[in-house]
Amino acid sequence: GAVVSQHPSRVICKSGTSVKIECRSLDFQATTMFWYRQFPKQSLMLMATSNEGSKATYEQGVEKDKFLINHASLTLSTLTVTSAHPEDSSFYICSAKFPSHEQYFGPGTRLTVT
Amino acid sequence: GESVGLHLPTLSVQEGDNSIINCAYSNSASDYFIWYKQESGKGPQFIIDIRSNMDKRQGQRVTVLLNKTVKHLSLQIAATQPGDSAVYFCAENILGQAGTALIFGKGTTLSVSS
Numbered sequence: 634g635a636v637v638s639q640h641p642s643r644v645i646c647k648s649g650t651s652v653k654i655e656c657r658s659l660d661f662q663a664t665t666m667f668w669y670r671q672f673p674k675q676s677l678m679l680m681a682t683s684n685e686g687s688k689a690t691y692e693q694g695v696e697k698d699k700f701l702i703n704h705a706s707l708t709l710s711t712l713t714v715t716s717a718h719p720e721d722s723s724f725y726i727c728s729a730k731f732p733s734h735e736q737y738f739g740p741g742t743r744l745t746v747t
Numbered sequence: 748g749e750s751v752g753l754h755l756p757t758l759s760v761q762e763g764d765n766s767i768i769n770c771a772y773s774n775s776a777s778d779y780f781i782w783y784k785q786e787s788g789k790g791p792q793f794i795i796d797i798r799s800n801m802d803k804r805q806g807q808r809v810t811v812l813l814n815k816t817v818k819h820l821s822l823q824i825a826a827t828q829p830g831d832s833a834v835y836f837c838a839e840n841i842l843g844q845a846g847t848a849l850i851f852g853k854g855t856t857l858s859v860s861s
Contacts, residue, residue, distance in 0.1 A: 639790075667848045676836060677791070677851045684846065726790050728849070734779065734842050736849055738790040 639739035654712045654742045656727030662707035663729035671724040683710045717746040762861040766827045770820040770837035777839035782822045832859045
């Protein structure tokens with residue numbers, strides 16, 4: 634199946650700094666990518682929908698100024714956690730939607746804010 | 748809002764047994780359902796999907812059953828193996844709404860002992 638990569642796989646940052654996470658679709662063009670957050674022993678919660686060339690659509694309760702999403706090309710979406718705090722520590726997972734309906738997930742990025 | 752849930756948070760089985768994992772969904776408009784397997788520290792892995800015009804679909808050692816009358820979805824794993832130990836999520840989508848994200852249920856942790 635299609636491959637979606639994320640970079641970095643793990644990141645530790647200090648409180649107040651910003652962290653950028655990249656999501657790439659490696660063998661297909663994804664007009665739509667999604668960002669999810671997963672806390673320990675919980676399900677995946679949709680944060681935002683990222684469409685190539687347009688502004689992201691954020692879910693209720695997700696601060697767009699804190700979680701900046703850029704989808705500059707059909708194969709790359711980035712999530713920047715600005716002014717990170719310990720409560721932002723989580724597992725961030727992206728997915729890319731195939732032109733049909735299949736959705737492929739990245740391996741996730743573990744963010745730890747100290 | 749919450750649209751997909753699971754009946755049991757954990758399921759423990761012996762190797763070789765058949766496993767049944769259940770899921771209830773609440774959005775009557777959903778017409779596409781997927782089961783994912785997630786191992787610790789990894790992204791969700793596609794297992795099997797089913798569209799609402801079907802009530803059963805079989806894969807290799809897995810079967811998904813869909814009961815639209817009671818909005819219930821189940822995943823059956825035959826001859827469960829230790830490698831099947833993971834968290835299983837059901838997810839729902841509406842195929843006619845392009846660009847919509849999958850909504851995930853809470854997850855069931857499957858533990859297989861040998």
